[in-house]
Amino acid sequence: xxxxxxxxxxxxxxxxxxxxLDEQTKRMIRRAILKGLAIPGYQVPFASREMxxxxxxxxxxxxxxxxxxxxxxxFKVIDQGADDTTNAVSIRAFFERTAGVxxxxxxxxxxxxxxRHRIPEEPLREGQILVYQVPIPEPLRFLExxxxxxxxxxxxxxxxxxHVKLYEDIARxxxxxxxxxxxxxVEARYVMDPSPIPKFDTPKLADCPAIQLFGAGREQxxxxxxxxxxxxxxxxxxxxxxxxxxxxxxxxxxATDSYLDEVIVDDAGGRIFVCSDTDHCEAxxxxxxxxEDTA
Amino acid sequence: xxxxxxxxxxLSVRGVxxxxxxxxxxxxxxxxxxxxxxxxxxxxxxxxxxxxxxxLAGHLRPDTGSVLFDTRAxxxxxxxxxxxxxRRMMSRTxxxxxxxxxxxxxxxxxxxxxxxxERLMAVGARNYGDIRxxxxxxxxxxxxxxxxxxxxxxxxxxxxxxRLQIARNLVTGPRLVFMDEPTGGLDVSVQARxxxxxxxxxxxxxxxxxxxxxxxxxxxxxxxxxxVMKSGCVVEAGLTDQVLDDPQHAYTxxxxxxxxxx
Amino acid sequence: MIExxxxxxxxxxxxxxxxxxxxxxxxxxxxxxxxxxALTGASGAGKxxxxxxxxxxxxxxxxxxxxxxxxxxTAMPREVIxxxxxxxxxxxxxxxxxxxxxxxxxxxxxxLLAGAAPEEAREAAAGLLERVNIPRxxxxxxxxxFSGGEQQRVNIAxxxxxxxxxxxxxxxxxxxxxxxxxxxxxxxxxxxxxxAAIVGIFHDAAAxxxxxxxxxxxxxxxxxxxx
Numbered sequence: 001x002x003x004x005x006x007x008x009x010x011x012x013x014x015x016x017x018x019x020x021l022d023e024q025t026k027r028m029i030r031r032a033i034l035k036g037l038a039i040p041g042y043q044v045p046f047a048s049r050e051m052x053x054x055x056x057x058x059x060x061x062x063x064x065x066x067x068x069x070x071x072x073x074x075f076k077v078i079d080q081g082a083d084d085t086t087n088a089v090s091i092r093a094f095f096e097r098t099a100g101v102x103x104x105x106x107x108x109x110x111x112x113x114x115x116r117h118r119i120p121e122e123p124l125r126e127g128q129i130l131v132y133q134v135p136i137p138e139p140l141r142f143l144e145x146x147x148x149x150x151x152x153x154x155x156x157x158x159x160x161x162x163h164v165k166l167y168e169d170i171a172r173x174x175x176x177x178x179x180x181x182x183x184x185x186v187e188a189r190y191v192m193d194p195s196p197i198p199k200f201d202t203p204k205l206a207d208c209p210a211i212q213l214f215g216a217g218r219e220q221x222x223x224x225x226x227x228x229x230x231x232x233x234x235x236x237x238x239x240x241x242x243x244x245x246x247x248x249x250x251x252x253x254x255a256t257d258s259y260l261d262e263v264i265v266d267d268a269g270g271r272i273f274v275c276s277d278t279d280h281c282e283a284x285x286x287x288x289x290x291x292e293d294t295a
Numbered sequence: 296x297x298x299x300x301x302x303x304x305x306l307s308v309r310g311v312x313x314x315x316x317x318x319x320x321x322x323x324x325x326x327x328x329x330x331x332x333x334x335x336x337x338x339x340x341x342x343x344x345x346x347x348x349x350x351l352a353g354h355l356r357p358d359t360g361s362v363l364f365d366t367r368a369x370x371x372x373x374x375x376x377x378x379x380x381x382r383r384m385m386s387r388t389x390x391x392x393x394x395x396x397x398x399x400x401x402x403x404x405x406x407x408x409x410x411x412x413e414r415l416m417a418v419g420a421r422n423y424g425d426i427r428x429x430x431x432x433x434x435x436x437x438x439x440x441x442x443x444x445x446x447x448x449x450x451x452x453x454x455x456x457x458r459l460q461i462a463r464n465l466v467t468g469p470r471l472v473f474m475d476e477p478t479g480g481l482d483v484s485v486q487a488r489x490x491x492x493x494x495x496x497x498x499x500x501x502x503x504x505x506x507x508x509x510x511x512x513x514x515x516x517x518x519x520x521x522x523v524m525k526s527g528c529v530v531e532a533g534l535t536d537q538v539l540d541d542p543q544h545a546y547t548x549x550x551x552x553x554x555x556x557x
Numbered sequence: 558m559i560e561x562x563x564x565x566x567x568x569x570x571x572x573x574x575x576x577x578x579x580x581x582x583x584x585x586x587x588x589x590x591x592x593x594x595a596l597t598g599a600s601g602a603g604k605x606x607x608x609x610x611x612x613x614x615x616x617x618x619x620x621x622x623x624x625x626x627x628x629x630x631t632a633m634p635r636e637v638i639x640x641x642x643x644x645x646x647x648x649x650x651x652x653x654x655x656x657x658x659x660x661x662x663x664x665x666x667x668x669l670l671a672g673a674a675p676e677e678a679r680e681a682a683a684g685l686l687e688r689v690n691i692p693r694x695x696x697x698x699x700x701x702x703f704s705g706g707e708q709q710r711v712n713i714a715x716x717x718x719x720x721x722x723x724x725x726x727x728x729x730x731x732x733x734x735x736x737x738x739x740x741x742x743x744x745x746x747x748x749x750x751x752x753a754a755i756v757g758i759f760h761d762a763a764a765x766x767x768x769x770x771x772x773x774x775x776x777x778x779x780x781x782x783x784x
Contacts, residue, residue, distance in 0.1 A: 143402075156380045160387075160417025164402070164409045167416065170423055171406055171445050236423040329635050487656035494655060498669070516655050520634035534634040536614040543616060545571030552572065 019066040019099040025049055029067035029222070033213055036224030041186030042154075043137050048220040058091055059217030061114045061133035065095065068129055068213070069112055074102045076110035081118040081259065081276030088116075105279050117180070119201040121258050121280040124210035126227060132195045134216040137223060139183045139193040159191050162234055170239055179244065185232045192223060192231075200244045200259045206231035248273040251293030253284035303365055305330045305471060305503050306351070311360035313346050319527035320346035324360070326522065326532070330470070333497055333504045335518030335535060337511060337550070343527035344507045345475060350375075351505065352392050352473045353382045364389070364471070387417050391464035395476035397456035400463070401448045407434060407459055408444040414467045433462040437492060454485035458492065465496060472497075472504040478513055490516050511554050515539060523547045558723050558754030559588040559611065564620035564630075566606055579780035580606050584620065586756075586773060590722070593745065593755040595765045598775035604758050607775055608725050611756060612647050613637045624723055642670050646721035650728050652700055652708045660703075660711055661686065661696040667719040678718075685714035689740055706732050717744050724748060726757035730764045742768055 017023065025047075032046035051059040069075070075095050079088040083105040091114060092103050104110050107120040114131040124130060140150040143161045153161065162183050169177045181196045184205060194205055195214060205212065205225065212225040225231065233241035249256045251272035258280055260273040272293040275281035285294075304327035313320035321343035328334055336344045349355040351362055353374055361373040367389065374382055386392065394400035401410050411430040412420070420426050431441045437458040439451075448456050457477065464472065477493065478486040494517060497504055506517055514521055514535055521538045523531040523546065531544040542548045564584035570576045581603045588594050596604040609615035611622055613629045622629045625644035629637055641647070646667070654663050661682050668678035686696060689710040695703065700711045709732055716724070729745070730738045738761075745768045748755065759765040765772070 152379075156383055158383060158417065160413055163416035163421070164405055164413050167409050167412055167423065167426065168406060171408055171427075235421075236426075237421050239423050332635055491655045491657050515653075519638050533616070534613060534637050537616055540609065541568075541615040543569070545575075548571050 018071065019069045019095065019101075020051075021049065021063065021066045025063075026067045029063055032222045033064065033067065033224060036213070036222050037211070037226045039190075040225050040229050041190030041192040041223060043221040043223045045220055046222050048217045051217065052094075053090070055218040056135065057087060058114070058116060058133040060215030060219075060222070061116070061131050061217075062091060062094070062215075063217060064131045064213050064215035064222060065112055065114045066099070068131070069095070069099055069101060071099070071101060073099075073111045074104050074109055075099075076104050076107065076113045076279075077115075078113065078118060078120065078277070078279075079116045080261070081120075081280075082278045084278060106283075107277075107279050117196050117198075118259070118276060119197055119204045121255075121275070121277040122283075123204075124208055126209040128210040130208075130210050130212045132197075132212065132214045134193070134195040134214045134219070134221070134223075137193055137195075137214065137216040137219055137221040139191050154190060157189070159185075159234075162191055163236070166234060166236065166239075170236070176235065176239055176241070182241070183234050185234060186225065187230050188232075191234065192225075198244065198259055200246075202233050202241070203243050205229075246273075250275045250281060250284075250291050252291045253281045253289045254291040255281070255284055255289070303330075303371070304328060304363075305332075305365050306505075307363040307365075307371065308351065309361045309363070311347070311350050311357045311362060313350055313355060313357045319343070320355075321350065321524070322527045324350075324529065328471075328503055328505065330503055331501050332520065333502075333506065333518045335514030335521045336505065336507045336524060337509060337514055337521060338524035339509060339550075342524040344524050346527075347524070348473055348475055348505065348507045352390065353386060354392075384418075387414050388467050389470050391469040391472040393457075393460055393464055393472065393474040393477050395479045397448070397453070397460045400460040401456060403447065403449050406445045406447055407439065407451070410448060410459060410463045411466050414463065418467060429466055433466050434459075436496070437462040438488075452485075454481055454489060457481060457489060461493070461496070465500065465502075468500065470501075470503060472502050474504060474506045474508075476508050476510075477506065478508070478510060486513075493517060511539060511551065523550065558590050558625065559586070559756060560621070560623040561586040561611070562621045562623075564610060564622055565618045566603070566610060566615065567618050581610075581775070581778045582780040584610075584778045588723075588754040588756055590752040590754050591749050592771075593749055593757065593769045595769040595772045596756065596758050596775050597765075597772050602774075602776040603778065604775050605727065607778075608727055608756065608758065612645065612725055613641070642667075644721060645723045645725070646716050646719060647725045648713055648716035648727060648729050650709075650712075650731065652712045652715075654700060656701050657699050659697045660691065660700045663700055663711060664714045664718055667715060671719055681718055682714065685718050686711075688744070689714050690737060706734070706737075709733065710737060713741055713744070717748065720748075720751060720753070722753055724753050724755045724757075726755060726759075728758055728760060730759065730761045738764065 029046055032044040036044045051062055053059060077088040077092045079085040095101055096103055107122040112129045116133045138150055140153055140161055143165055144150050166176050180198045181193060182199045182202045184192050184194055186192045207228050209227050211227055214223045235241040246260050248260060250258060250260060252274050255275055258275045258277060261276040262271055263274055264271050306328040309325050311324040312322050324347055338344045350357040357375060362375050363371045364374050366372045408430040411433050412426040415426050415429060430444060434441045434444060439455055439458055448459055478489055508514060518535045521535045522529050525546045531538055531547045539551055542551050561584050566581040568578045596607060598604055606615060610617050617630045624640055627636055627640050661679060664682035664686055665678040668681055691710055700708055713729060729741050742764055
């Protein structure tokens with residue numbers, strides 16, 4: 001790994017190790033990642049480090065990104081789909097400074113994408129790595145608070161409890177009301193928490209050409225989906241999983257098939273719906289698409 | 296119902312002992328339970344009856360001995376030496392466990408219907424409508440207003456909670472039910488209703504049951520046979536009314552004579 | 558049908574200085590099908606004890622008690638229960654039931670236990686309740702609230718609903734009015750006619766004379782009595 005030190009691009013701090021973490025830590029995290037890739041959906045414990053940001057701000061994702069990053073990478077960070085929010089800007093700046101890697105907002109150009117709560121609209125391709133920031137990796141947590149017990153449930157594939165949660169949804173709301181963080185079964189084995197992505201994105205987890213890595217810093221867990229993994233949302237025969245569909249076109253680019261954010265635009269309650277994926281929206285506008293709310 | 300059809304015991308307990316350090320939980324317990332038989336275990340607090348029940352139900356691993364259960368697939372199997380997944384599967388399908396405190400046996404944050412449906416979902420039921428119908432059917436059988444199917448058990452009375460726990464346990468049609476003081480903590484009038492319900496269910500479903508209790512009236516009404524425990528050992532066993540009407544052991548005589556006659 | 562040989566019964570009162578009370582010794586008794594035997598003897602002679610020994614809720618210290626070919630002294634609990642379900646009926650002086658269960662179901666219970674279909678069992682139970690003159694309005698209520706005489710008649714209906722080959726009757730006509738007494742005696746005669754072996758305690762001498770084929774004085778089984 002000393003090779004990385006010698007190839008430091010311009011702008012990187014020579015007194016910092018490449019990508020902030022020391023090589024031993026990266027090695028430990030890579031081992032966890034490899035194990036996670038070998039057992040898709042299984043939560044691998046790892047010795048999460050103190051990072052220069054608070055828990056809940058992406059410490060897990062940052063450690064995973066740092067462990068997989070090489071100097072040739074082009075790095076993109078999104079928070080709820082946007083490249084320009086505080087969290088995304090700071091993490092991008094963090095790796096510009098500590099790794100000196102090139103950054104981008106273009107999904108297509110990025111080799112490593114760290115994300116919070118979204119999967120980009122543009123289909124990912126082979127060779128890309130999508131790193132999710134995960135707050136709570138345990139899908140059974142809210143039903144069974146004992147970690148010792150949830151581990152046993154995973155080991156024994158005892159997943160009746162997950163369906164109890166969905167049953168409760170239907171009993172209470174007439175349909176499965178879980179709108180994000182929708183539980184999925186990976187390769188017919190582990191039930192996985194896909195981090196709080198909207199149900200809209202759930203189908204994109206399956207059969208994805210890119211590597212998907214999930215890092216939970218506070219919980220010290222990493223799980224992973226290798227490319228082209230079978231990922232099936234849990235459901236009932238008579239209440240099958242349905243991805244949410246946008247009920248408006250994007251106000252800026254007119255897209256009718258992207259996940260939308262509601263934006264309040266004035267003090268009178270005026271609002272518009274715009275693509276949550278800012279790169280997707282910009283690319284469409286650049287190529288001439290126009291929405292109703294474009295001034 | 297003929298004698299030879301019941302030749303194979305459903306549960307065969309051999310030399311089960313459990314110690315807590317120097318303290319004896321239960322010592323060298325052996326007995327057979329036959330299909331359709333209800334056995335009561337009585338004794339004062341600390342007599343080891345709950346320890347024995349936990350060993351039989353797979354909640355505690357006995358230090359020595361075996362607990363053979365007549366599995367549907369492979370005949371008699373030692374559940375002590377079974378793998379954990381097998382034992383869990385057993386406890387979701389062929390076994391049921393009714394706790395004294397319904398809070399220990401129910402998910403208080405899950406609706407009544409969800410509580411009843413859990414075991415079905417755990418063994419692979421994936422049709423919401425079917426699960427719901429089973430839940431309605433079972434709430435009805437345990438005399439809970441089916442209109443309360445979506446209410447949480449925390450809004451139920453103690454007697455209703457206990458009946459819900461029973462429904463939740465019996466929905467998968469188990470063959471053996473373990474009950475730990477099932478009527479403890481209930482009002483007398485509620486107890487009678489529960490006893491009647493249990494008696495009917497045991498008969499209709501042909502259940503075998505092991506009931507741990509210190510209430511002799513409960514075993515007289517429910518149990519075919521009785522085991523009296525003291526200090527981790529069985530002091531007397533036999534036909535329920537024989538043990539209660541003509542107790543042979545000093546401790547049993549004391550136990551029976553200590554009960555107020557009603 | 559009912560065969561007792563050298564049956565011995567003692568009570569050991571462990572909590573009263575382990576006092577041993579000898580009650581019965583060398584009881585030998587044989588009751589054939591269609592025969593009714595009355596147990597007699599002074600109060601305390603052991604009539605009820607002998608009845609309980611035959612029913613199996615008292616444990617004999619020695620000898621054999623065979624009912625329908627099963628020795629109840631050595632039988633496993635489930636065998637005793639099978640004998641009680643299929644062979645041996647018992648009309649005790651006291652009705653012991655689960656509270657809240659309707660009278661009709663209490664009476665139908667022995668038939669259900671023996672494997673009868675519910676409708677069939679209820680029909681037979683209704684017929685018997687009718688015969689022992691329990692008003693139809695009471696059938697859906699629990700007998701726990703009934704008068705002593707009514708409870709006794711429910712008990713009798715319950716004891717006769719299943720055609721047991723062997724029957725134990727403990728004071729079946731006590732506390733009954735003449736009309737109902739007549740009904741019960743008729744039931745006993747019918748049971749004998751279909752071949753039931755009956756052992757009973759009857760303080761009612763006229764009833765005893767009418768239905769019993771012979772009397773056995775229990776005091777002759779008193780320990781120490783000349784054999």
